[in-house]
Amino acid sequence: MIKNLTCKMLIQRCFLRLLHIAPRVRFAPSPTGYLHLGGLRTALYNYLFAKSRGGVFILRIEDTDQTRKVEGSINALTNDLEWAGIECDEGPSKGGNFGPYVQSERLNIYQEYIEKLLANGSAYKCFCTERRLNILRRDAIRTQRIPKYDNKCRNLTPANIQEKIKAGTPYCIRFKLSSDCSSFEDLIFGGIAYDVSLNEGDPVVMKSDGYPTYHFANVVDDYLMGVTHVLRGVEWQISTTKHLLIYKAFGWTPPLFGHLPLIVNADGTKLSKRQSDVKVEDYRTKGIYPLALVNYITLSGGGFEHVVGEGIRLKTMDELADEFHIEKISSHPSRLNPDLLEECNRLELRRHLEDEKLTKSLILNLQNLIKNKYSSENLNVSEEHVRSVLLWATSRITRIEELVTPKFAFLWILPSNKNLEVNRNLFEKLVSDLENLEKFEQDSIKDNLKNFSAENGVKFPVLMKMLRSVLSGLNEGPSVSEMMQLLGKFQSLERIKAAIR
Template sequence: MKLLQRLSMCSLIRCFMTDAPRVRFAPSPTGYLHLGGLRTALYNKLFAISHKGSFILRIEDTDQTRKIQGSVEALIADLEWAGITCDEGPSIGGRNGPYIQSERLDIYKQNITKLLENGSAYRCFCTERRLNLLRRDAVRSYSIPKYDNRCRNLSSKETKEKITAGTPNCIRFKLTSDCQYFEDLIFGGIAYDVSINEGDPVLMKSDGFPTYHFANVVDDHLMGITHVLRGVEWQISTTKHLLIYRAFGWKPPLFGHLPLIVNADGTKLSKRQKDVKVEDYRLKGVFPLALVNYITLAGGGFDHVPGAGIMLKSMDELAQEFQINKISSHPSRLNPDLLGECNKLEIKRRLQNEIESLTLISQLQQLVKKTYPLENLNISDDHVKNVLEWATARIATLDELISIKYAFLWILPSKYNQSEINKQLLEKFVHDLESLKPYDQTHLKQCLRDFSTKNNIKFPMLMKMLRLVLSGLPEGPSVAEMMHLLGKHQSLIRIREALQ
């Protein structure tokens, strides 16, 4: 049954797409771009690429009270950082603009008149005080708070008199007791009678701004949107939107609702834990392509072969694989371990690209200089590249390489008291180190122990001297681990410098 449902979805999509599809991402400028928003934008973009369609960015700012200054620019910057560019939108324009709803008020006024004239909408003069009383009474009687549709029954004469008197009013939509049905591209058949739990909804507020539900329908129609892929929180509103489409006599797009993104244990993502904002991931050193791939590993939609391991895929490769009918209807569970693996793979990929590797080296050099501004540093291009090649199997972000744990990789020993250095012993140790094979922590530990015994020097004293010439730091990893991380070549360089 599930397979037949999926096949029917594929047929539905193919039948609908006689022309190139048009999809959109329509965020509200109320703050940051969160992970769920990024996933929605990504899936719309991949769908557009895979079907040679268009991806539109639209800013839905009808609620001016919640608009945050600068958030539109921040949203666009986050999307571009993630590699998600639009074909039409506020920053580049297009034939269906404006792409910011507050700049489309005349369009909404023209279209609301159509619904008033065909009797699908009416003016409501109820005060906020009366609406609050309705809510309070509903709560007291343990019923669902909703508008009682009082103004729907006003005569034309009464309506004109109130308008003439200057009585503030909004415009509401006449809901019908009609169980609307639609095929959700992800969840399958959905049927719901919105009038059971809601009164007539507001389409235009008294301040002249449309509500989300009205502007959403008008814009999607006028912008030629063929497929709406959005969060599952809007699924319950879709039947209401279908009624508005019908009132206009417009053909609605196909709808697909993406499931929630949750933590591995099923809990909600938390701003406090910094696993919601795209900006937080960027500041933690996560690369764009790594974050994009991380999102695709939760919730389906792609050909991930069990047991094949994680493969980092380009945007075009993801688009080639993306299939709506493969998206799971269950909440998408994130596995933080996979994010680290994706970022490791992205570091490896960048190292293999001549131009991107230079950028990566420069990025790490800047991080080191910013972290240790007063230190004598070893951050030559060759050294940094060698460290990166060694580190790809060990670290998930570049930031890890500037922690105290790895400070010795960069900080060269400062001038130290020569009385603390036994050059004769160091010369002997250089000879032993040169011939050491294999060069790993196990053999390094044994080499250090044997050298201490053979040369009659207390082991702690030997460690203190070697740590001094290797890093100049009073503490850190064991000397054996430090030498292993530095590598034989770099370790010998630092010890030989102490012999000068």
């Protein structure tokens, strides 16, 4: 046990020791399902912090609760992180000098350190049944007290313990809480004071099935893996003084702790599937680019210098790391603004179109989307046409999936002129008139068509209806002049000519 050192002194000493060395940080998800936005934010900020200071980012899987483990979720978590551009330096697939990096493979290590706590009197065997614990909870609720364990087994004599073990009574291991450590300096929130012993009974650190609880395993792992800074969600802030007591029981210097605020909806309500996407996978399948999602998170949560009047600037992962400052992370809940996400995705789409290699990949992706959507139609998906559409669309869309909606179907589906009745003479004149049009732009096209309708005695709406039929054969879509500008002069005239052949 460490003597005569308060938690504040420990943290101050730790801060001075760690100030000038490269950090080792970790992201430690449980494989209980999908990676949600809050988890991605935690991983991202740990990654940026490590990268900004030449440190190490560790991925550790915390699967000690085997009842909640979901098959395939470890691979899904890893894939989502890699998709977002977050690569671990050490982890289950990367290896490293401090493995295994999956907690269920470290049970012998936890057992060794549980024995140390038992030996120094910081932990004890608890034989209380689930029935007794339920009675304690019910009584506390009935009398309006905080439900907590009454620490009954803390005072068992060695003889009592041996008698119960001999009788085969199941037991868990509990850690002895005290009031010795009730405050710490949070890297984001500042000074935090909380005496866990006033509100909780002695916590279980090793379950009867031989698996450790989160509170014990994460302390042991962080120490043995050399973690210098723990950046995690604010929901764990209240448990930190408990963790510091465990560090103290082992005589270990703890890492520095920083807790990231909640992510909430734009109206301040709790993030939920009902109001917005919470799964990273949802953003992937809906056409959001990884860099757009990463920038969206950082714009909502702070950690960067904001230049007034700069507007939104999409930053690469290297730029985000270079500009990251942990002291600039806001302690207020991070409000998500969906409009920011759309703008980030539009900026990333534009960036792709400025890079020839990325543009080719984008064109191929859109071609495949079109063919899958309109598999039975006569299509125009030439590379030249798709490229021109993408260049036109960057100010109108935020994701390429929008270009295969019914609104833009005219771009790809070549109209069928079967059974289409048109005024041949009128359209021959129109072709000649449009061929002489120097600027084939929306305003000039519209003005030209208005003049043409007046000069040829045809009502403008009637002309527009006929043109829409021969240009697309669809009832939906932008205005005829905008449609013609997008199709281009050559293709617009070819579609009109095809109708009168």
